[in-house]
Amino acid sequence: MAALLDTGLGRAVVPKECEPPDDLAQRLSKALGIPVRVAHVQAAGPDDIPEAARTATEILRVTRACGLPPGLHRLEDVLLEFHLSRPDPSSHKIAALLDPVADRPELLETLRTHLAHQQDRRATATALGLHPNTVDNRLAKIGDQTGIELASPRGAALAIAALLLRDTQDTTAGGPSTRP
Incomplete structure (x- = not known):
């Protein structure tokens, strides 16, 4: 068996x-002493490796943008989010929905964490080290300032798409995202 490892981006x-074993990311995290994200994408043959590598990079970007924890991720794990993050002519308008709170990173992080925890306010509060009422207050501010009804399925979908597309714009405009 042979393997090729790209140490620059950590591609194998x-x-x-x-x-890959399901606990590969945990093993790597333990060995390296840092949280590790792994994207698993199969390539049908050698000619398909560059596209598989690009897809893996995008899967990792989407998992970071959605606030998913480090671990092993496949396209199937983030299929909807991956699709929603593809830029098109309406992307800038969707991303702009969060402009009213763009200068409030704590609100964006609360939203990201809340969506990553399936809109569970207590899990969000625990993850952020906040009181659940603080989470509610922050989400209410986001709703008031953006007009997005976060409690509705459509509002949650808009918020996810807006976060993903903002991250895409940030990554393409100014370099890679700094999120872990």
Whole structure:
């Protein structure tokens, strides 16, 4: 068995028959002493490796933008979010929905964490080290300032898309995202 490791971006190309263990990211995190995200994408053949590498990079960007924890991620894990993050002519308008709170990073992080925790206010509060009422207050401010009804399915979808597209714009405009 042979493997090729790109140390610059941490990409590994391994034979198709080598399925990564589900705890690969945890093993790497333990060995390296830092949280690790791993994206698993199969390439049908050598000519498909560059596209698989781009897809893996995008999967990792989406997991960071959505506030998902480090670990092993596949496209199937973030399929909707991946799709929502693809730029099109309406992208700038969707991303701009969060402009009224763009100067409030604590509000954006609360929103990101709240969505990552399936809109569970207590889980969000625990993850952020806040009181649940503080989470409610921050979410209410976001709703008031953006007009997005976060409690509705459509509002949650708009918020997810806006976060993803903002992250895409930030990444393409000024370099890679700084989120872990």
